[in-house]
Amino acid sequence: MIRTAVIGLGTMGTGMVATLARAGMAVSAYDVSADQRANALPAISAANQVLNALGMPDKGGDVAPRIVDSLADCVADADLVIENVPEKLDLKVEVLHQIDALVSGSCVLASDTSGIPITKLQADVSAPGRVIGMHWSNPPHIIPIIEVVAGAQTSPETVSWMVETVTGLNMLPVLVKKDVPGFVENRILYAIMREAVDLVEKGVIDAESLDTCVSWGIGYKLAVVGPMALLDMAGLDIYQAVGSYLNEDLCARKDVSALIAEKTGRGDLGMKTGGGMFDYTPEQVGELRAARAKKLVAVRRALET
Numbered sequence: 001m002i003r004t005a006v007i008g009l010g011t012m013g014t015g016m017v018a019t020l021a022r023a024g025m026a027v028s029a030y031d032v033s034a035d036q037r038a039n040a041l042p043a044i045s046a047a048n049q050v051l052n053a054l055g056m057p058d059k060g061g062d063v064a065p066r067i068v069d070s071l072a073d074c075v076a077d078a079d080l081v082i083e084n085v086p087e088k089l090d091l092k093v094e095v096l097h098q099i100d101a102l103v104s105g106s107c108v109l110a111s112d113t114s115g116i117p118i119t120k121l122q123a124d125v126s127a128p129g130r131v132i133g134m135h136w137s138n139p140p141h142i143i144p145i146i147e148v149v150a151g152a153q154t155s156p157e158t159v160s161w162m163v164e165t166v167t168g169l170n171m172l173p174v175l176v177k178k179d180v181p182g183f184v185e186n187r188i189l190y191a192i193m194r195e196a197v198d199l200v201e202k203g204v205i206d207a208e209s210l211d212t213c214v215s216w217g218i219g220y221k222l223a224v225v226g227p228m229a230l231l232d233m234a235g236l237d238i239y240q241a242v243g244s245y246l247n248e249d250l251c252a253r254k255d256v257s258a259l260i261a262e263k264t265g266r267g268d269l270g271m272k273t274g275g276g277m278f279d280y281t282p283e284q285v286g287e288l289r290a291a292r293a294k295k296l297v298a299v300r301r302a303l304e305t
């Protein structure tokens with residue numbers, strides 16, 4: 001039985017814990033926040049209900065995840081530690097350094113970073129060959145892909161072990177061949193997000209209509225036909241003709257839009273604070289999460305047919 005420790009029980013952590021435990025791993029989890037630790041088990045239970053709806057086999061048996069109040073207790077005897085703290089390079093390096101001092105020489109240190117190059121994270125770890133990117137997608141218990149990313153010093157054995165371990169989670173490992181910022185999924189997502197925010201900020205379209213356009217247009221289509229296949233479906237000549245005038249006009253800003261920066265500056269972070277691009281009551285957050293999980297399950301089942 002693989003002993004896995006998850007460090008960080010925020011947006012990603014509880015669904016991740018549910019997925020790991022469901023696959024039969026012995027899971028411990030820690031968060032520096034007592035509130036996050038206190039709220040974890042109900043959230044893990046809710047994620048397990050979704051895994052039931054997905055028909056995910058339950059190899060977890062009666063072994064419940066342990067929510068512990070110290071990093072040392074969490075990572076003791078771990079075979080795999082998943083770092084899942086906020087996307088701040090210094091914090092991640094510090095947490096990996098703390099973990100490194102507490103684990104065995106064979107423990108794999110994985111980061112769920114959204115796109116910080118693994119090479120930057122592994123530099124000060126005692127055995128950098130055991131450090132690897134394990135990038136889940138939100139919600140982690142529903143979206144099946146996990147990007148596997150090697151840093152410059154990651155060993156081939158660690159890569160192979162991670163691909164096999166992700167497969168054992170009933171997830172789809174996506175091997176990213178170069179340690180570029182954002183890896184693959186987020187480079188594409190952030191290109192889309194940059195253009196989407198720019199269109200709203202410029203008044204080309206309002207936020208709600210943009211979501212409708214993307215979700216029922218390219219979002220729906222790309223769920224069935226990937227971008228490379230879509231080129232062939234549309235015709236490469238069409239892409240070349242449109243790209244020849246459109247590419248130079250797309251948003252190419254190097255910074256983050258004021259529309260976003262002003263909101264984050266006010267602490268308006270989205271569902272986790274009750275307001276961001278839209279406003280939410282606590283009840284609406286719960287209702288939305290449940291409704292979206294139900295739809296994502298239905299779509300995934302349709303895509304699996």
Ligand SMILES: NC(=O)c1ccc[n+]([C@@H]2O[C@H](COP(=O)([O-])OP(=O)(O)OC[C@H]3O[C@@H](n4cnc5c(N)ncnc54)[C@H](O)[C@@H]3O)[C@@H](O)[C@H]2O)c1
Binds near residue numbers: 010013087114
């Ligand atoms: N939110 C997403 O859509 C998403 C998707 C994939 C990957 N990620 C990445 O996963 C990581 C976590 O993201 P998130 O959205 O869950 O963030 P989050 O802010 O919701 O949760 C982070 C958690 O880490 C805890 N934490 C902070 N410092 C800690 C420490 N020193 N030790 C232990 N716990 C600590 C916080 O209390 C918080 O509960 C980030 O690197 C993020 O980029 C996020």
Ligand SMILES: Cc1ncc(C=O)c(C(=O)O)c1O
Binds near residue numbers: 113114137138139
């Ligand atoms: C906005 C945003 N940023 C990062 C990630 C993943 O790393 C996601 C996601 O997984 O959905 C996201 O939506």
